[in-house]
Amino acid sequence: MNTHSYPSHVHLVEVGPRDGLQNEAQPLPAAVKIELVQRLQAAGLRHIEVTSYVSPKWVPQMADKHEVMRGIQRQPGVCYAVLTPNLKGFEAALADRPDEIVVFGSASEAFSQKNINCSVAESIERFAPVVAAARAAGIFVRGAMSCTVGCPYEGEVAAQQVGRLAALMKGIGVQHVGVADTLGVGTPLKVQRAFEAALQHYELHQVSGHFHDTYGQALANTLAALQLGVAQFDASVAGLGGCPYARGASGNVATEDLVYLLHGMGIDTGVDLEALIDAGAYISAALGRTSGSRVARALLARRAQ
Amino acid sequence: MNTHSYPSHVHLVEVGPRDGLQNEAQPLPAAVKIELVQRLQAAGLRHIEVTSYVSPKWVPQMADKHEVMRGIQRQPGVCYAVLTPNLKGFEAALADRPDEIVVFGSASEAFSQKNINCSVAESIERFAPVVAAARAAGIFVRGAMSCTVGCPYEGEVAAQQVGRLAALMKGIGVQHVGVADTLGVGTPLKVQRAFEAALQHYELHQVSGHFHDTYGQALANTLAALQLGVAQFDASVAGLGGCPYARGASGNVATEDLVYLLHGMGIDTGVDLEALIDAGAYISAALGRTSGSRVARALLARRAQ
Secondary structure, eight states, rough: OOOOOOBBBEEEEOOOIIIIIIIISOOOOHHHHHHHHHHHTTTTTOOOEEEEOOOTTOOGGGHHHHHHHHHHHTTTTTTTEOOOOSHHHHHHHHHTSSSEEEEEESSSHHHHHHSSSSOOOHHHHHHHHHHHHHHHHHHHHEEEEESSSSEEETTEOOOOHHHHHHHHHHHHHHOOEEEETTSSSSOEEEEEHHHHHHHTTTTTGGGGEEBBBBBBBBHHHHEEEEEETOOOEEGGGGOOOTTTSSSSOOOBBBBBHHHHHHHTTBOOOSSSSSHHHHHHHHHHHHHHOOOOOOOHHHHHHHTTO | OOOOOOBOOOOEEOIIIIIIIHHHOOOHHHHHHHHHHHHHHHOOOEEEEEEEETTTTTOOGTTTHHHHHHHHHHOOOOOOEEEEEEHHHHHHHTTOSSEEEEEEEESOOHHHHHHHHSOOOHHHHHHHHHHHHHHHTEEEEEEEESSEEEEETEOOOHHHHHHHHHHHHTTOOOEEEEEEETTTTOHHHHHHHHHHTTTTTTTHHHHHHHHEEETHHHHHHHHHHHHOOOEEEBBBBGGGBBBBTTOBBBBOBBBHHHHHHHHHHOBOOOOOOOHHHHHHHHHHHHHHHSSOOOOEEEEEEEOOO
């Protein structure tokens, strides 16, 4: 029999308002986004990716970034994170006092070239001044590493490439890296290899998992990451969103499904699952669609009986 | 780092034609069922639960059992299993030469009482002559243990109850037991405890897992079972079916999703995933519904590009 020492507590990063809504076709009013963030924090989430300081020309869904960030009634102890793709975005974000900024890079050269027209190394160099400015301002810097298992152009991505990207991020002062399976193609052993590569440059408490459920593997991959001692994960309420650049890559793992797994294993998250399901029902109704969470669908069906 | 010794090969039991179609509202012609079985065996599945010898009054979907069993062009090396709820059913099955019969019992007393109006022990006693007759005829006997983690009436089911049921099955000569999470409410550690209880009475090669994906936990639970050395699993192509007696318990894990997990981990199944996806597309079209398999949906979307 195998006895793992699982973490007793897992820290969840709710990415629905940003990563999720950015990838939903339907635009929503700022008031709905603010209400969503408030419902999420009321449900016990202590880390929320709120918005992105990107040009509205490229991402019209995030044009209301200032309004959303300023409209939230902030709770002490909650980390409000934002995406800052460049120095201009970072400077715009500064006025809204984020607790954390997110920069990003791809483990796949082809993905980097096709999507942002530069090499992985160049993309990280461009982030260097953003990271320096954030750290000078006392803002925590998290790095999101995409395509750490598979790439729509290259196919399988070697763990070595993940290690290289993590080293580059470490080199510019990124304090935490997320290992993202952007396409959702990963399976447990491949995901563990990607984490092991990242862990050559970061400590266990400085890495997190970001899984897509496109192939239904997200929770199995989460279990595999937990078994390495990883204790921070991204998730998206109601399974909102996906990756707009990777075709067929819809499907962030639903926060509800992840919380159910963790609580079922006796791992604390601080989240009230019923309140989280209500937050997911709220945003699903606003989008006029069914929740992407199987747990939400099953428990809502049970409530309706 | 944890290094599990995963099985190098996993034996899959395809339950779609029986467990799956029995729980689909829409009846299908026998010819479609025969075609499905033939596509499944052509895709490399070597163990197929074909039909059930139950009264058509109770399960009209299986009224064509003889026609289906006799219509299949059998392949050598494939095990054709059937459900036999009683001696009358077993005698009817005998004429169709099944390779394996399936008998069943619940780990939950309340579930047994509410659904078949007798205690768990009584239900097993009633199966004793069926098991004896099958073994005398040289037919392998598999036992399906339902509600091994949760019950719609009792809530959580203690591992001890699973051990008790396994002992009762062992006592009447059942040769293999399946640990089923009928409601899909299980999470990895609970599922491991259920298996550990069954393994007090059966060898590792005599147990299998049967997971429902109602709460999205099926593949995480599969990973947890693999880590105990379990190397046989039930699955249902296109995620057909569920449990008609347990409300909200729809959702057998899709064979495609399970095969994707196993192949991704370097575990052989003998199954051709593309041919399996075609079989799933065939039956989904016949039922006029979307496949319940995330892998099938993702790969079919990729094919269509």
